[in-house]
Every structure is written in structure tokens, then in C-alpha cells.
Amino acid sequence: MTARVSRRSFLAGGSSLVVGFTLLGGLDRAEAANPNGLLRINPTAPASTTEAWLVLTPGATTVYSGKVELGTGVQTALTQIVAEELRLRMSDVQFVQGDTVLVPSQGFTAGSKTLQQGAVTLRQAAATAYAALLNLAAHYLRVDPSRLVAHEGRFRIAQRETSVSYRKLLRGTNTVLPLNTSAPQVAPVDYRIVGTDADRVDLPAKLTAQFRYTTDVTVPGMLHGRVVRPSGRNANFNSIGNVDRAQAIPGFVRVVQIGNFVGVVATSEWAAARAANPTTGITVSWTPGPALVNEASLPTALRDPANQYKATVELDTGDVDAAFASAAKVYQASYFSPFHMHGAVGASSAVADVRPAPDASGIQATVWSGTQGVNNLRGAISGLLGISAPAVRVLYTEAAGCYGHNGADDAAADAALLSQIVGKPVRVQWTRQNEHGWEPLGPAQAHDMRGVVSGAGITAWMHTIYAATHGSRPSATNAGTLLAGQFIGKLPDPLPSSAGDASGRNSEVTYTFANQRMEAHLVKSFVTTGPTSATPATPLVHLLPRSSSLRSLGGLSNTFANESFFDELALAGGFDPFQLRLDSLTDPRALSVLDAIKPAWRSRPRGGNGVGAGVAYQQYELVNAYVATYVEVAVDAASGKISVQRVVVAHDCGLIINPDGLRHQIEGNVIQGISRTLKEEVHYAGDAITTLLWAAPPGTSAPAYSVIRFNEVPPIETILVDRPDQPVLGAGEPAIGTMAAAIGNAVFAACGARLRTLPMTAERVKAALP
Amino acid sequence: MGQKTIRLNGKKRKVSVPDDSQQLLYVLREQLDQQGPKFGCGVAQCGACTVLVDGKIVRSCVTPLSSVADGADVSTLDGLATDDDDDLHPLQRAFLDKQAGQCAFCVNGMVMGALGWLQGRIDTGNRSVPEPREVADYLSGATPESTLNYICRCGSHPRIVEAICAAAGKMVK
Numbered sequence: 050m051t052a053r054v055s056r057r058s059f060l061a062g063g064s065s066l067v068v069g070f071t072l073l074g075g076l077d078r079a080e081a082a083n084p085n086g087l088l089r090i091n092p093t094a095p096a097s098t099t100e101a102w103l104v105l106t107p108g109a110t111t112v113y114s115g116k117v118e119l120g121t122g123v124q125t126a127l128t129q130i131v132a133e134e135l136r137l138r139m140s141d142v143q144f145v146q147g148d149t150v151l152v153p154s155q156g157f158t159a160g161s162k163t164l165q166q167g168a169v170t171l172r173q174a175a176a177t178a179y180a181a182l183l184n185l186a187a188h189y190l191r192v193d194p195s196r197l198v199a200h201e202g203r204f205r206i207a208q209r210e211t212s213v214s215y216r217k218l219l220r221g222t223n224t225v226l227p228l229n230t231s232a233p234q235v236a237p238v239d240y241r242i243v244g245t246d247a248d249r250v251d252l253p254a255k256l257t258a259q260f261r262y263t264t265d266v267t268v269p270g271m272l273h274g275r276v277v278r279p280s281g282r283n284a285n286f287n288s289i290g291n292v293d294r295a296q297a298i299p300g301f302v303r304v305v306q307i308g309n310f311v312g313v314v315a316t317s318e319w320a321a322a323r324a325a326n327p328t329t330g331i332t333v334s335w336t337p338g339p340a341l342v343n344e345a346s347l348p349t350a351l352r353d354p355a356n357q358y359k360a361t362v363e364l365d366t367g368d369v370d371a372a373f374a375s376a377a378k379v380y381q382a383s384y385f386s387p388f389h390m391h392g393a394v395g396a397s398s399a400v401a402d403v404r405p406a407p408d409a410s411g412i413q414a415t416v417w418s419g420t421q422g423v424n425n426l427r428g429a430i431s432g433l434l435g436i437s438a439p440a441v442r443v444l445y446t447e448a449a450g451c452y453g454h455n456g457a458d459d460a461a462a463d464a465a466l467l468s469q470i471v472g473k474p475v476r477v478q479w480t481r482q483n484e485h486g487w488e489p490l491g492p493a494q495a496h497d498m499r500g501v502v503s504g505a506g507i508t509a510w511m512h513t514i515y516a517a518t519h520g521s522r523p524s525a526t527n528a529g530t531l532l533a534g535q536f537i538g539k540l541p542d543p544l545p546s547s548a549g550d551a552s553g554r555n556s557e558v559t560y561t562f563a564n565q566r567m568e569a570h571l572v573k574s575f576v577t578t579g580p581t582s583a584t585p586a587t588p589l590v591h592l593l594p595r596s597s598s599l600r601s602l603g604g605l606s607n608t609f610a611n612e613s614f615f616d617e618l619a620l621a622g623g624f625d626p627f628q629l630r631l632d633s634l635t636d637p638r639a640l641s642v643l644d645a646i647k648p649a650w651r652s653r654p655r656g657g658n659g660v661g662a663g664v665a666y667q668q669y670e671l672v673n674a675y676v677a678t679y680v681e682v683a684v685d686a687a688s689g690k691i692s693v694q695r696v697v698v699a700h701d702c703g704l705i706i707n708p709d710g711l712r713h714q715i716e717g718n719v720i721q722g723i724s725r726t727l728k729e730e731v732h733y734a735g736d737a738i739t740t741l742l743w744a745a746p747p748g749t750s751a752p753a754y755s756v757i758r759f760n761e762v763p764p765i766e767t768i769l770v771d772r773p774d775q776p777v778l779g780a781g782e783p784a785i786g787t788m789a790a791a792i793g794n795a796v797f798a799a800c801g802a803r804l805r806t807l808p809m810t811a812e813r814v815k816a817a818l819p
Numbered sequence: 820m821g822q823k824t825i826r827l828n829g830k831k832r833k834v835s836v837p838d839d840s841q842q843l844l845y846v847l848r849e850q851l852d853q854q855g856p857k858f859g860c861g862v863a864q865c866g867a868c869t870v871l872v873d874g875k876i877v878r879s880c881v882t883p884l885s886s887v888a889d890g891a892d893v894s895t896l897d898g899l900a901t902d903d904d905d906d907l908h909p910l911q912r913a914f915l916d917k918q919a920g921q922c923a924f925c926v927n928g929m930v931m932g933a934l935g936w937l938q939g940r941i942d943t944g945n946r947s948v949p950e951p952r953e954v955a956d957y958l959s960g961a962t963p964e965s966t967l968n969y970i971c972r973c974g975s976h977p978r979i980v981e982a983i984c985a986a987a988g989k990m991v992k
Contacts, residue, residue, distance in 0.1 A: 120922030717974030
């Protein structure tokens with residue numbers, strides 16, 4: 050998992066070969082990246098202007114990566130790339146990830162960008178190191194480099210027995226290299242490891258309970274904390290009772306209350322759990338605050354200009370108004386999707402060790418977290434604790450599946466605050482109710498679609514979105530971006546100034562419509578300082594459940610609206626919806642993924658009688674991976690229940706590093722997409738989330754956040770379009786976007802019900818049946 | 820005060836807790852250094868904490884130590900194989916063969932739940948290999964013998980089902 054070698058030790062003059070590079074952007078950005086790590090290599094060396102490192106020592110080859118493994122397999126894929134270029138085995142490459150001391154900033158691990166951005170530069174860094182090793186070997190063996198071949202860490206002179214190991218070459222070497230953009234890379238035809246189904250490097254330890262997740266982190270002298278959350282989003286602290294009952298629990302240490310932040314600390318997790326539980330420990334009373342926007346009224350409330358701080362046209366091609374004015378008929382439809390949860394299967398946890406003063410290396414606070422961005426979290430925690438950012442070290446540890454900005458950062462803030470107050474390391478484990486009740490959600494989104502279809506196909510198209518923020522991630526300069534920060538009185542960041550690549554992601558379409566407009570209405574999450582202000586007013590009053598980045602951001606909801614409405618127009622115009630997609634696209638890569646599902650479409654069920662098929666297409670973020678999805682469903686007319694029978698996904702994300710890993714990502718997208726389409730919906734009442742568990746407790750009908758079960762998962766076929774000559778594109782999110790629309794289109798074919806609201810529950814199906 | 824001796828993965832271990840209403844999950848993790856059983860929900864709805872007590876599938880997050888018999892056999896994922904890679908249990912081997920996990924936080928539940936289920940079938944003379952549909956129903960809590968649901972959030976369901984079928988084929992031999 051993590052190498053024990055410290056960067057400081059090899060930078061101090063041990064035997065090593067270091068290549069500086071960044072995983073932030075393309076090669077052109079490598080030199081421009083802004084370094085803010087704590088440790089600087091010789092500042093006169095060119096490599097110091099870059100951000101991450103590939104380090105070869107006689108003992109190990111180590112990637113220091115700011116991009117982290119979130120459970121999707123990127124560590125395996127990045128390792129494949131390094132092993133390939135360096136002619137090493139997978140097991141020769143170590144991976145150190147997400148450490149604010151050892152691994153300088155590479156931004157967030159998000160948006161399916163790790164391989165897309167990281168693979169390019171990491172590959173070139175490994176090629177740089179290989180070229181340097183090749184020269185060392187040629188010098189050592191006194192032959193021309195062209196006569197050398199390398200295999201598994203050893204150079205050999207072709208046709209001869211003479212050889213030298215990397216280990217030997219690296220002994221006594223102490224070289225720092227900048228990225229050499231002209232170092233030759235292994236040609237795709239010669240790949241031995243890239244393009245193969247290399248096994249996940251992390252799975253053996255996970256299957257034998259040896260893997261240390263965040264929840265498994267322990268440090269000496271560690272105490273256990275639990276938090277007690279307010280009764281609602283706008284509630285304020287009133288009082289704490291039954292402290293004596295908590296004090297009587299063996300192992301109890303103390304109750305902590307600052308503003309609306311309440312927690313308990315004990316010597317064992319069980320004691321902390323008992324002390325925080327209102328039936329066995331403290332009881333906290335809260336003064337209720339204003340209700341949020343009523344859940345049932347969300348579709349109208351999101352559209353109400355009084356609840357918006359901005360409306361902006363983000364795409365306008367051709368002349369949509371003229372096209373609408375001259376059309377015989379303008380079709381309209383409205384769509385809606387609710388708040389969704391990340392719902393990681395493990396509730397968030399974190400460990401923090403905050404000392405009264407910095408240690409010899411200058412670190413005062415150490416935090417272990419499953420965060421997507423160690424450096425932003427470091428800054429936010431620095432503000433929370435009043436400790437300078439360089440004195441805070443955040444170490445990434447993998448938590449349960451991460452699909453975006455979940456509770457990981459907030460749990461880290463809770464642990465840090467408790468640790469600072471008790472003066473000892475504290476581990477915080479959230480309960481399931483903490484997670485379901487307080488994690489940042491994917492926001493509800495509403496869509497108004499307008500379009501014109503004629504004999505020439507779709508000629509005018511307008512998509513208006515109404516959405517709250519998809520981006521309230523921790524800010525390095527504002528502790529108010531953490532829950533604990535808000536609880537102690539800090540304000541969140543201002544709301545975003547555009548729908549940008551967030552609520553607006555994939556709101557536009559890549560079809561060749563002559564006239565297209567996308568208009569975004571940005572909805573207030575809290576009361577702001579004026580009608581058009583994005584800045585929170587004091588005191589903070591929330592208007593909506595907390596929202597941030599969830600897998601594909603607005604992409605799932607936007608493509609649901611776009612690709613469902615595409616079918617509505619196609620059918621209104623008398624077109625075959627599949628053929629009209631082909632006829633409305635020109636990009637050969639788009640056409641090829643659609644062609645790949647054509648056999649499925651051609652042999653589809655006829656439709657009607659409760660069985661039908663549908664398709665959806667999107668190009669992720671308009672410029673990245675191409676996905677075409679075919680779905681067959683069965684709809685039970687009596688109950689209204691939808692069951693997905695078969696899914697076929699054709700996927701083009703450029704060069705494929707690990708086909709099996711890619712299939713696995715697509716399968717995950719499909720399954721999570723079905724779950725969000727058919728089942729998932731956050732409910733709330735007043736100012737509090739009410740869906741606090743996975744299921745209603747036995748004998749109750751409490752609201753629950755229900756997710757897909759094993760026997761609801763259909764057979765999934767994946768068709769991978771490999772393009773070895775094309776750049777790697779991310780695959781963590783593209784496919785999920787197509788799922789809701791493909792299912793909705795299939796349902797329409799099966800029974801004539803057009804579902805325009807997620808989730809597509811049995812009740813909604815019955816209500817929509819013709 | 821609760822004191823008890825259990826046989827954890829075949830080895831006698833003494834545990835002592837101030838309060839024997841303490842759930843087995845916390846005893847295993849805090850006193851016996853087990854890492855396999857995980858806290859997922861605390862209300863027996865997800866399966867991440869699954870262990871076997873005397874061969875029976877137990878959600879350790881809702882099982883107080885007081886309900887565990889003195890001398891009971893407790894099996895966890897931690898003890899399913901020795902450190903020797905060749906000694907993996909067929910379920911572990913199959914999960915690796917099928918690459919049946921992304922974050923893999925949940926797989927403790929599927930491995931231990933499938934172990935208890937398959938072993939129970941074999942012990943009662945049923946040596947048939949379950950069909951994938953049967954495995955999926957089992958993991959959904961939709962069978963007469965079990966109403967316990969297992970949650971995987973990353974979407975490794977088809978691989979998990981395949982792995983359990985493959986392991987069952989080995990286990991019945």
C-alpha cells in the first residue's frame with residue numbers, strides 16, 4: 050500500500066533517480082503547475098517547478114501521486130503504465146498517494162479525470178526515467194543504447210549474456226530530472242502490460258482483511274469520538290441533558306459543545322457510541338429553525354425566480370427564437386430528478402491527532418481521511434483549528450466507495466476539532482444516520498425542454514435547467530465549507546457563478562441541431578445577501594438540503610431530460626429514435642458506439658405488452674468518452690413495477706489501459722444508474738432529512754433510502770471500442786449518464802408511459818400509463 | 820461486567836467488557852483486532868459486519884456479546900486464510916479470480932454470508948451448486964432461509980454472484 054521511504058530521505062542524497070512531473074493537466078501544463086508542497090527539491094533544479102514525482106531507488110520504484118484510489122482501480126491502471134514504460138513487473142511499482150507532505154497538490158480526484166489527465170504525464174515521466182536508465186546502462190556496459198533490451202528491471206545486450214540490473218545502475222546515482230517530453234514511449238503495438246486485464250493490486254489485501262481502510266486506522270493513545278447532529282439543518286443548540294448518565298459510562302472522557310457542534314469522546318468506540326446515544330447517554334435539545342423549501346413543491350420552487358440568484362444562457366447557436374416562431378408546433382416537456390445520496394456502504398470516519406505544538410518536523414495536526422482532495426482539506430482544517438496550513442498533514446486513506454464529495458471531509462473536521470479539544474488523537478466514526486442525514490447530496494434538478502421536429506429531423510432545441518449547487522467542496526481558505534465549520538458559526542462559500550461543468554454538465558447536446566440554446570437558472574441553497582447575491586447572509590439560513598458533487602454531477606439528470614425528450618420528438622416526427630440519432634451525429638466515434646449497439650436494437654422486442662427497449666447516447670462533458678446504451682425492460686401493468694432485463698453499453702474512452710477494469714467501471718455505472726433511476730430519492734420534512742436508513746426498521750413505515758438489490762441487477766454486456774492511438778479518456782462517470790433516459794425510453798416502448806420524474810417508482814408508472 | 824471466552828477462528832480468546840450489551844462488532848474490532856467485520860449501518864441492513872457464530876450468519880453490529888455463548892466459535896474474514904497466499908478459501912480465491920470488488924468494503928459481508936449459507940447447505944446434505952439467480956435472491960434477502968439483504972454500492976454485483984457460484988462449485992467437492 051504505502052511505501053515507507055520518505056521523500057526527505059532520498060532527497061537528502063541517497064541513491065535515487067527522480068523525475069518531476071504533474072498529474073494536473075497535459076504535458077504542456079507540466080511546467081506551469083504551481084508547487085505548494087512542503088518539501089522542495091533543490092530549488093535550482095528544473096524538476097522543482099513540477100508537482101509530483103516518480104522516484105527510482107535501488108530498492109523500489111515509487112509513484113508519488115496526488116490522485117488517489119477511490120475504489121475504481123486507478124492505482125492499478127497507473128501502475129500498469131509505469132511498469133510498461135520502465136519494463137518492470139507490476140509488483141515492482143509502489144504507490145504513495147494523497148499525502149500533503151510527501152505528495153504535493155494535484156487538486157481533487159474527481160470527474161473521471163485521473164487517467165485522462167494523469168496517465169499522459171505519468172507515462173512520459175516513466176519514459177523519461179527509462180531513457181535515463183538506458184543511458185546509464187549503455188555507459189556501464191560500454192555499448193550503444195540501441196543494442197540494449199530491458200526486461201523486468203534488467204538491461205541485457207541483445208544476443209549476449211552480459212547484463213546489468215536497474216538496482217545496480219541506481220546505486221550511487223542521485224539524479225533529479227525534469228520531464229523529458231521527447232523521451233520515446235513504448236509503442237502501443239509493443240505493449241505487454243497496458244491493455245491487459247491486470248488484476249487489481251489492492252484486492253488481495255481487501256479479501257483477506259489486511260487492507261487498512263480509513264475506518265481501520267488506529268494510532269497510539271487514540272480516543273473515540275461520536276458526533277450528535279442538530280435536529281435539522283437550521284436548528285440551533287439549546288442544551289445538553291443527562292451528562293451524568295454519560296459520565297457513568299466506563300471509558301467516558303468528555304462532552305464537547307461549541308455552537309452547534311456537539312460531540313462526545315471516550316476511550317472505546319462502544320463507550321462513545323453509548324454516550325452519544327440519546328437512550329443511553331447525553332440528550333441534546335435544539336431550537337427548531339425555519340423549514341427548508343417544501344419537498345413536494347420542489348419542481349415549482351426550483352423554477353420560481355424568487356428562489357434563484359442568477360439566470361444565464363450558456364449556449365446559444367443558430368436562432369432558436371426564430372425557429373420556434375416559425376415552427377408549426379413547438380413540443381414541450383418538463384423533467385425532474387430528486388436529491389440523491391452517495392450512500393457509501395461504510396459510514397464516514399476519520400482519525401486526527403492534533404498536538405498543542407508542532408513536532409520536530411513542523412507538523413502539529415495529522416489527519417487521516419478518505420477525502421478527494423488532501424490539500425483543500427488541509428487548508429480548511431487549518432482554518433478550523435487556527436493552525437497554519439503547513440503544520441497540518443492530511444494523509445489519504447481509502448474509505449468505502451467514493452462517488453464524489455461525501456462525508457469524508459466533514460468526519461475529518463469532526464475528528465480534528467475533538468482532538469484539538471481533548472489533546473489526544475481521536476477517531477470519529479459516523480453512524481449511518483449521521484451519514485444519511487448530513488452527507489452532501491446530489492441536488493434535485495428540474496428541466497424544461499422545448500423542441501421542433503420536421504421532415505429534416507430535429508431543427509430547434511432548448512434546454513432550461515433549474516438547479517442548486519453541485520460544488521460545495523472543502524475550500525483551502527474557508528473552514529465554513531466543512532460541516533463542523535458551519536456548526537461553529539463560519540459561513541459556506543458563495544454559490545457558483547455558472548452552471549459550468551456542474552449542474553450544466555451534459556445539459557447541451559452534441560447533435561447537429563441547427564438551433565440550440567441552454568439556459569441555466571441557479572437556485573439558492575441558503576438565504577443570500579440580496580436577490581441576485583450568491584453570498585450567504587448572516588445568520589446562515591438554509592433553504593435546501595445540503596448539496597455538492599455526486600457522480601456525473603448534473604449529467605445523469607440532464608441526459609435523462611435530453612435523451613428522453615429526443616425520443617419524444619423523434620416519435621412525434623415519425624422517426625426511428627435510433628436512426629435519428631445516427632442521422633443527427635457526424636463524429637465517427639459517436640457513430641461507432643451507436644453502430645456497436647445496432648445489433649441489439651435490431652433484435653429488440655417489438656414493444657407493447659409490457660416489454661420494450663430503449664437507447665440513449667451521450668458524449669461525456671461533450672468532449673470526452675462516448676457512450677451508447679441499450680436497455681430492455683419489463684413493466685408489470687398491474688403493479689407498475691419496472692424491471693430492467695438487459696443492458697448493452699458501447700463505450701469509447703480512447704486507449705484502454707485495463708479492459709477488465711474498464712468493464713467493471715461500466716458495470717458499476719450501469720448498476721448505480723439503474724438504482725438512481727428506479728429507487729433512490731432523499732426525503733425530508735421541515736429542515737431535516739428523513740431517509741436516515743437503507744430500509745424502514747421492521748414493523749415501521751419510516752422513510753428509507755432504498756438502493757438496488759442483487760436480484761434487481763440485469764445481465765450487462767459491455768462493448769469496448771479500443772483506440773490505442775487516441776488519448777485516454779476517463780471512464781468513472783460517462784456511462785451512468787445514459788441510464789435514466791435509456792430506461793425511460795424502454796418503459797415508453799413497453800407500455801406507453803412516459804416517465805419524466807425520477808425515480809420511476811411503480812406508483813409513477815401507474816399514474817403515467819395511457 | 821462481561822467476561823467470556825470465545826474461539827476466534829479456532830483460537831481461544833478471552834474478552835472482558837464493562838457492559839455485555841456491547842455489540843460483538845465492537846468486541847471483535849477493538850479487543851480482538853479484527854479488521855474484516857466493518858461498521859456499515861449499525862442496524863443489520865447492509866451486511867458489512869457479517870461474521871459466523873457457531874456457523875450461523877450473524878450481523879455483529881446488532882449482536883450483543885451477552886447473546887454469544889461462552890466458548891462459541893466465532894469466524895471472521897481475518898481468519899479465513901493463513902498468510903500463505905496458497906491457502907486462500909475458495910470464496911476468497913473466487914472473488915479474486917472474478918475481480919469481485921471495487922472499493923470492496925462490502926465484500927466481508929458477501930464472503931462471510933456466502934460461507935455460512937453454502938456451508939449450511941452442504942452440512943444438511945445439499946451439495947448442489949446454486950444457480951446465479953438463487954445467489955442473487957439469497958444476497959437480496961429474498962429466500963425462505965434468509966431475509967438479510969447485502970448492499971454493494973459500487974456495482975460489483977454480477978461479479979460477486981459469479982464468484983460465489985464458482986466457489987460453491989469448489990466447496991461442494
